[in-house]
Amino acid sequence: MRPVDRFRGLAQHRLFSLVPLAVVILLMPLMFTSAYYYRVAALVFIFAIAALGLNLLMGFAGQVSLGHAGFMGIGAYSVAIGPTHLGISPLPSFVLGAMVSMLVAIVVGRPILRLKGHYLAVATLGFGVLLAIAFTNEANWTGGPDGMTVRHLTLLGRPLRGAEPWYWISATTFLVGAAFALNLIESPTGRALRGIHDSEIATRMLGVDVAGKKLMIFVVAAVYASVAGSYLALLNSYITPDVSGFLRSIELVAMVVLGGMGSISGSLVGAAVLVILPQALALFHDYEHMMLGLIVMGVMIFLRRGIVPSVAAAFAQRRE
Amino acid sequence: MAEFLQFLFSGLTVGAIYALVAIGFTLIYNASDVVNFAQGEFVMLGGMTTVFLGYAGVPLPLATIFAILATTAVGFALYRLAIATAHEADAVTLIIITIGASIFIRGAAEIVFDKRFHSLPPLFSSDPIRIGGAAILPQSLVVLAGALIILLLLWGFIERTLFGKAVIATSANRIAARLVGINTQIIVGACFAAAAAIGAIAGILVTPITLTSYNVGTLLALKGFASAMLGGIGSATGAVVGGILLGLLEALAAGYVSASYKDAVAFLVILAVLFAMPQGLFGKAKVERV
Numbered sequence: 001m002r003p004v005d006r007f008r009g010l011a012q013h014r015l016f017s018l019v020p021l022a023v024v025i026l027l028m029p030l031m032f033t034s035a036y037y038y039r040v041a042a043l044v045f046i047f048a049i050a051a052l053g054l055n056l057l058m059g060f061a062g063q064v065s066l067g068h069a070g071f072m073g074i075g076a077y078s079v080a081i082g083p084t085h086l087g088i089s090p091l092p093s094f095v096l097g098a099m100v101s102m103l104v105a106i107v108v109g110r111p112i113l114r115l116k117g118h119y120l121a122v123a124t125l126g127f128g129v130l131l132a133i134a135f136t137n138e139a140n141w142t143g144g145p146d147g148m149t150v151r152h153l154t155l156l157g158r159p160l161r162g163a164e165p166w167y168w169i170s171a172t173t174f175l176v177g178a179a180f181a182l183n184l185i186e187s188p189t190g191r192a193l194r195g196i197h198d199s200e201i202a203t204r205m206l207g208v209d210v211a212g213k214k215l216m217i218f219v220v221a222a223v224y225a226s227v228a229g230s231y232l233a234l235l236n237s238y239i240t241p242d243v244s245g246f247l248r249s250i251e252l253v254a255m256v257v258l259g260g261m262g263s264i265s266g267s268l269v270g271a272a273v274l275v276i277l278p279q280a281l282a283l284f285h286d287y288e289h290m291m292l293g294l295i296v297m298g299v300m301i302f303l304r305r306g307i308v309p310s311v312a313a314a315f316a317q318r319r320e
Numbered sequence: 321m322a323e324f325l326q327f328l329f330s331g332l333t334v335g336a337i338y339a340l341v342a343i344g345f346t347l348i349y350n351a352s353d354v355v356n357f358a359q360g361e362f363v364m365l366g367g368m369t370t371v372f373l374g375y376a377g378v379p380l381p382l383a384t385i386f387a388i389l390a391t392t393a394v395g396f397a398l399y400r401l402a403i404a405t406a407h408e409a410d411a412v413t414l415i416i417i418t419i420g421a422s423i424f425i426r427g428a429a430e431i432v433f434d435k436r437f438h439s440l441p442p443l444f445s446s447d448p449i450r451i452g453g454a455a456i457l458p459q460s461l462v463v464l465a466g467a468l469i470i471l472l473l474l475w476g477f478i479e480r481t482l483f484g485k486a487v488i489a490t491s492a493n494r495i496a497a498r499l500v501g502i503n504t505q506i507i508v509g510a511c512f513a514a515a516a517a518i519g520a521i522a523g524i525l526v527t528p529i530t531l532t533s534y535n536v537g538t539l540l541a542l543k544g545f546a547s548a549m550l551g552g553i554g555s556a557t558g559a560v561v562g563g564i565l566l567g568l569l570e571a572l573a574a575g576y577v578s579a580s581y582k583d584a585v586a587f588l589v590i591l592a593v594l595f596a597m598p599q600g601l602f603g604k605a606k607v608e609r610v
Contacts, residue, residue: 118549125546137584254419257412289424289426290424290431293426297421304410
């Protein structure tokens, strides 16, 4: 095999699409002039991880969740409560958090995923709100509405302070998460999920365990959110119940839809828009919320399939 | 017993407001399949506009009427400018649009009004009436009576007028309605306007009891949506029963279980009901729309 052919084969591999992103991640810090940039970029990738998981659930399996921030809350409070109250160091707490999220997703997912459409929406919404209420009220454990401080994660004997390490960690995690998602989509499970999106009955007739597949993707999405929640808590060294609130859940859904349902890069674009926009709009002070609402409405009205698919379609049209 | 009666009164009052929000939800959902998360903002706009017109020296009855008209205009504008422009977008996209609208309306209220809590004087006296050892504010009775009148008027209008029949036809099947010569655009726009007006009236009625501020809409939209789902989405009876039930549950939970967990109990019950009856209490089978 000639080297050129080998390269061509590599370029056709589905994971090749992640290479440009990896290059951007490596080069972007060259433009960062202060820690603030690292922080905003880390936040973008953290929310992109959660949005990516939710996108698998919404974009591919066609199941909506309005309570997904609940799992972010579980991840966040695990790294907060573990070291402070239970004497577990941050790294095992982080893993434990992901496992708790997984368990909760299995237990809750089974009955919830039987519901359809708006009923699924309200049930997941209720689940998220319940968790947020619990985090607010169990003040002995969580510090109540004022929140609690989170200890630094120690990696290789060094505590991770500041935003820079979290930029690298969250960006790398996003790449790994995206690679996993791309593989999942191309697997038999991925095809079954897209089948569920198109027609649940037809997919069941083909002998697919629809309930099992739905539950599986719900659990995967929960773990993504849990990881993102843990990172968020460790980056901020502080956590309040807002992390799992209704507005956070809505924000995650908005990221998915804004970027483009069923688009991996869309999750990143959606997260970037909704994280960076408020930072940029802070310049407008009082008009911040008004502008945010207007932009969200505008994008959804004029690019209703989401930013990435709409732009891609526009490019494809021009080429013809 | 007196205690129970007390919880019952406060539950009914709050429940009536939830019911009004839920009926607004249902009206819009039936006409257009849109789940309108900006419904709570109408309630906020009604209360806040009345309050600030009052501050500006406008006599309250006039302020009330103007606030309802202004909110109605906002509701119609939401349909005309956002929903109709994005017509035939899928359900989740439409939901995000209404959430964007609610963020926008809240942001605008922050600037036009302010971030403080405000109240209105009650219609009658503020001395509670004693019934069987419990106390009920006259304004609570006003809220209940107001809710009842609105629901009866709405029911009469839908059932007894030609325009109401057109609304029913549009809810049943939009394309078929268009085929028999109904201008469904006008019907759906009117439903948005009516839902906004109902929300505004609810906001004005309840402000003397619960106060109002620029951000009361979010939680109300959440509770209203939950009420509509509890009753079964699309069912008007369900919306009213769901709203009252949710209000009662919250009040009883706050009284007997724990005040800080009252919202939790409401949502636990909703989850339980949905697990047992996946279509809500009064919902019809089928319908998958998201």
